[in-house]
Amino acid sequence: MSFTQIIINSIVRASELALLSLGLTIVYDILGFANFAHTEFAVVGVYLALFLNVSLGLGIVPAAIIASVLTGIIAIFIDRGVFKKMRSSGGIIVMVTSLGVAIALRNTVRAIWGASARNYSVALEKPIITPYFRITPLQIWIIVIGLAAMFLFHLLLHYTKLGKAMRAVSDDPELAQASGIATESIITYVWFIAIGFASVGGILIGMETYILPYMGFAIIVPVFCATIMGGIGNPYGAMLGALVLGFAENFGLYINFGQVLGIEKIFHISKGLFIPTGYKPAISFVILILVLLVRPRGILGKKKAG
Amino acid sequence: MGIINFLVYLAIMMAIYGILSLSLNLQYGFTGLANFGQVGFFCLGAYTSTTIVLVFKLPFILGLLGGMLASTLFGYIIAIPTADLKEDYWAIVTLAAAEIIRIFFLNESWVVGGGPYVGGAFGVGGIPQPLRSLFSAYTYPFFYLGIALLCLLVAYLVINSVTRSPFGRVIKSIREGDNLAQAMGKDIRKFRIKVMALGGAFGGLAGCLWAHYHGFISPEQFLPLETFLVWAMVIVGGKGNNKGAILGAVIIMAFYNSTRFLKDYIPIEEVTLASLRMVVIGVLIVAAMLFMKEGLIKEKKTIY
Numbered sequence: 001m002s003f004t005q006i007i008i009n010s011i012v013r014a015s016e017l018a019l020l021s022l023g024l025t026i027v028y029d030i031l032g033f034a035n036f037a038h039t040e041f042a043v044v045g046v047y048l049a050l051f052l053n054v055s056l057g058l059g060i061v062p063a064a065i066i067a068s069v070l071t072g073i074i075a076i077f078i079d080r081g082v083f084k085k086m087r088s089s090g091g092i093i094v095m096v097t098s099l100g101v102a103i104a105l106r107n108t109v110r111a112i113w114g115a116s117a118r119n120y121s122v123a124l125e126k127p128i129i130t131p132y133f134r135i136t137p138l139q140i141w142i143i144v145i146g147l148a149a150m151f152l153f154h155l156l157l158h159y160t161k162l163g164k165a166m167r168a169v170s171d172d173p174e175l176a177q178a179s180g181i182a183t184e185s186i187i188t189y190v191w192f193i194a195i196g197f198a199s200v201g202g203i204l205i206g207m208e209t210y211i212l213p214y215m216g217f218a219i220i221v222p223v224f225c226a227t228i229m230g231g232i233g234n235p236y237g238a239m240l241g242a243l244v245l246g247f248a249e250n251f252g253l254y255i256n257f258g259q260v261l262g263i264e265k266i267f268h269i270s271k272g273l274f275i276p277t278g279y280k281p282a283i284s285f286v287i288l289i290l291v292l293l294v295r296p297r298g299i300l301g302k303k304k305a306g
Numbered sequence: 307m308g309i310i311n312f313l314v315y316l317a318i319m320m321a322i323y324g325i326l327s328l329s330l331n332l333q334y335g336f337t338g339l340a341n342f343g344q345v346g347f348f349c350l351g352a353y354t355s356t357t358i359v360l361v362f363k364l365p366f367i368l369g370l371l372g373g374m375l376a377s378t379l380f381g382y383i384i385a386i387p388t389a390d391l392k393e394d395y396w397a398i399v400t401l402a403a404a405e406i407i408r409i410f411f412l413n414e415s416w417v418v419g420g421g422p423y424v425g426g427a428f429g430v431g432g433i434p435q436p437l438r439s440l441f442s443a444y445t446y447p448f449f450y451l452g453i454a455l456l457c458l459l460v461a462y463l464v465i466n467s468v469t470r471s472p473f474g475r476v477i478k479s480i481r482e483g484d485n486l487a488q489a490m491g492k493d494i495r496k497f498r499i500k501v502m503a504l505g506g507a508f509g510g511l512a513g514c515l516w517a518h519y520h521g522f523i524s525p526e527q528f529l530p531l532e533t534f535l536v537w538a539m540v541i542v543g544g545k546g547n548n549k550g551a552i553l554g555a556v557i558i559m560a561f562y563n564s565t566r567f568l569k570d571y572i573p574i575e576e577v578t579l580a581s582l583r584m585v586v587i588g589v590l591i592v593a594a595m596l597f598m599k600e601g602l603i604k605e606k607k608t609i610y
Contacts, residue, residue, distance in 0.1 A: 034394040036342070082592055092340055092393050093595065096541070099342065100591030103534050103584055111581035213581075217530060221405065224398045278413040285402040292395060293387045 004132040006250050012139045012208070014246025015146025019201030020219065021226040021238035022153060023194030029170045029233035030190045031083070033094035037102040038198060039223055043216035045071035045199025046206045047109050053120050060122050060207070068199035075195035076188055084184075102216075110213040118211040142204045149197055150239050157235065162189055170233065222249065222284040229291045245284055252283040314447040316563050321454035322515050324555040325461045326532075327539040328548060329508040332465050334537075335545035335605075336474065337501045338481030340397040344536050346404030347377040347509025349528035352517035353411055354510070356433050359518070361416075366436035366518060373514040374507045380407075381506025385499040404533065412525040429524025433517055454515055458552070461508045466548050468504065477501055478546075531584065535562065538587045541594045544601025553602055558587070 024038045049067035052058045058066070078101060086094050127136045157163040165186050168176040177183050205215065212218075226245045230237025258273030275283065326348060333339045355373035358364050380403075388399050415426040441449050468474055479487045480494055487494055517523045535558060543554020565583050569576065594601060 034397065036397070082596065085596055092338060093599075095394055095397060096334075096340060096537070097592055097595040099534065099537065100588045100595065102588070104588030104592065107581040107584035107588065111578050111585060115577045115581075221398070221402045228395070228398070276413060279409060282406050282409055285406055288399065288402060289387055292391060292399065296391055296395070 001254065002132055005134070006254060007247075008133050008135055008139070010247040010250040011243075012142050012246075013249060014243040015142050016201050016205050016208075017219075017222055017226050017242035017246055018146050018239045019149055019197050019204070020223045021230070021242050022149070022235055023196075023198040024223055025227045025230065025233055025235055025238040026166070026190055027194045028227070030166065030187060031087075031094070033091040033098065034224070034232075036095060036098045036220070037078075037105060038194075039202070039216035039220045040102040040105040041071060041075055041195045042198040042202030042219075043109055043213065044074060044105055045195075046202040046211055046215070047113050047213075049199075049203045049206070050113070050118055050120060050211060053122075054118075060120055063120075064200065064203045067203065068196045071199040072192040072196040075191045079187065079191050106213055106216060113213070115213060120207055120211070122207060138204075138207055142208065145200065145204065149200070153193075153197075153235060156193075162186070166190065218281075221281065221288070225284045225288040225291070228288065231297055245287065248287055249280065249283050253277060253280060311447065314451055316559065318447065318451050318454045318519060319563065320556050320559045321451070321458040322512050322519070323536065323539065323559050324458045324552045325508050325512040325515070326536045327543065327551040327555040328458075328461050328465050329505045329512070330536050331540050331543075331545060331548060331551035332469065332508075333501055333505040335540055335547070335551065336469050336481060337477040337498065338393060339498060339501060340393050341400045341502075341505070342397045342530075342533060342537075343400035343402070343404030344509060345528050345530060345532040346400070346407045347381065347506045348513040348516065348532060349404070349407050349411065349525075350380055351377045351510030351513025352523050352528070353430075353513075355514035356430055356517050356523060357416075360430065360433055366434070369518070370511065370514045373517075374510040377506040377510025377513070378503045379506075381502035381504075381509075382499060385502035389495040389498045401530065401533075404528075404530065408525050408528050411528075427525065429522060429526070431522045433521045433523065435518055435521060450519055454519075457511055457515060461511065462548060462552065465504075465508070469548065473497075473500075534584070534587060534591075538591050538594075540601075541591055542598075542601055544603035544605065546605030547601070547603045550601050550603035550605075557602075558590075561586070 020039060020042060024035060027033075027035050027038065045067050048070055049060070049063045052063035052066055053060050056063075082097060082101060083094060086097060122138075125137045127134045128140075155163075157167060165176070165181045166189075168179065168181055169183055169186050173183060202215070205219070222245055226241035227238050228241070229244060230239065230241030253275055256272040256274060261273075326344060329347070330341060330344050333341045333344075351373035354376040355369035358372045359366060359369040384400060384403050388396055412427055435446070435450070436453070437449070438446060469477075476487055476490075476492050477497055479490070480492075480497055484494055487497070539554035539558045540551055541554070542557060543552070544550025562583060565579070568574065569579055
């Protein structure tokens with residue numbers, strides 16, 4: 001695979017991860033817990049889009065939009081029914097509860113749609129082939145949507161009342177409430193935005209590969225890793241973390257560690273020392289451990305008050 | 307399958323998961339360490355013991371000890387980089403670590419000294435059962451149940467005495483927040499590492515028992531689903547109470563295994579049934595966290 005091709009693949013992966021990490025990090029920031037159901041919500045969106053697209057025959061774009069909106073609303077309902085009753089509980093209690101929500105969501109999806117791999121009904125488009133790389137129109141869309149989502153989120157955070165209120169709640173929830181910010185309604189918006197973005201990310205992954213009830217679990221480690229790397233609660237950090245991870249996952253398999261470490265001559269490794277493809281999921285885990293060892297607050301981590 | 311056979315099978319599963327549940331209870335219920343990768347210990351214990359007994363042709367008891375040792379070391383190693391961190395990081399690191407263990411056994415296979423093929427996606431079969439030749443096919447499960455119950459008893463006695471000791475008081479204070487334990491001059495890091503090592507030992511023991519009972523293991527059996535079952539056991543049974551952890555294992559295992567027969571009575575597909583079963587497990591965890599925070603058997607509040 002050519003060097004430029006790996007870069008393209010990395011950017012596509014980073015865009016998908018960014019859409020998911022962004023939501024995880026703002027929920028953590030505003031609600032104060034690590035939401036283990038985050039990627040499972042994305043899977044709910046993926047399957048709702050499948051239903052709209054395949055069973056009802058809608059185009060993929062309206063299907064994706066309606067599914068993501070619906071998933072955001074489902075998240076608000078689950079927050080009202082479950083998480084709202086635990087606002088005063090510690091982060092660990094809510095985190096364990098979110099694990100229960102995750103199991104219930106994933107298996108509801110599996111009970112309704114079955115365990116086998118599915119696909120959206122989308123016409124296959126010819127990839128654009130250049131001497132240096134090939135890219136499908138879908139991959140271009142993934143990058144565009146990822147960038148647009150980040151830009152929209154930046155605008156939201158800095159140029160809207162809601163964004164200012166979100167930042168205020170993030171800095172100091174009590175002060176924000178005392179200043180007359182309706183924390184609960186901010187939380188409702190946060191869930192909607194976070195899970196809506198996650199759903200879009202999930203649908204894009206589903207379009208690029210295939211759809212499985214298990215896909216939420218398959219991406220939970222990279223998504224958490226990107227979030228932690230960027231500093232939990234920092235949306236820009238999450239984007240940066242997604243970028244680093246996208247590159248690490250794709251370049252990791254093509255680096256000859258024998259050459260990099262200079263041990264090729266010593267051990268007479270003629271074929272080079274590469275990470276076997278089966279271990280690709282392990283890359284994000286190793287990075288996670290390294291980040292936690294070196295910079296537990298993440299690259300752009302901020303100091304929380306108290 | 308006769309009803310007696312099924313009940314013995316169920317009791318063995320309850321004993322094995324009881325050990326897993328006790329181990330998680332020590333980590334989460336007493337120390338507040340949210341281990342979302344309990345299945346990693348289970349898997350490592352099963353594979354280590356299998357390798358020792360099947361490949362190196364050593365006796366069952368050495369396999370058992372080897373499996374426990376491997377999981378202890380794993381718990382220890384996993385705890386080192388994470389011991390200083392907040393508990394939320396703990397959850398994702400352990401979850402990922404358990405997946406790495408599974409990916410390792412999915413990708414690797416080995417043959418030692420001309421022994422049988424061990425590992426890979428196909429799993430390992432023909433794992434010898436201890437003292438199998440002394441019993442008939444009908445009486446053997448009863449004997450194995452004895453072994454499993456003995457192990458459960460040992461796990462209970464050890465973990466119970468640990469949680470009642472001064473060590474147990476320190477880990478409970480760590481659970482309630484680092485400040486008190488720190489003010490008492492305790493090295494929180496060391497306590498967390500020790501808890502993970504001890505929890506690993508018993509998680510590994512459960513894995514050994516599982517492997518030698520079924521005679522076949524594969525990476526498919528060690529999916530995160532197992533971790534979630536054990537979590538439901540601890541939360542429903544009562545965190546911070548060892549009897550509660552065992553009760554939780556009994557209830558969840560009884561529910562999990564008896565619903566299998568539902569498909570004989572109502573027309574439902576295997577996948578759908580398995581999924582609905584896990585939906586109930588998930589909802590149980592959420593409901594217990596909402597309405598029954600202490601679980602069925604509450605933690606004893608002791609005034610020192």
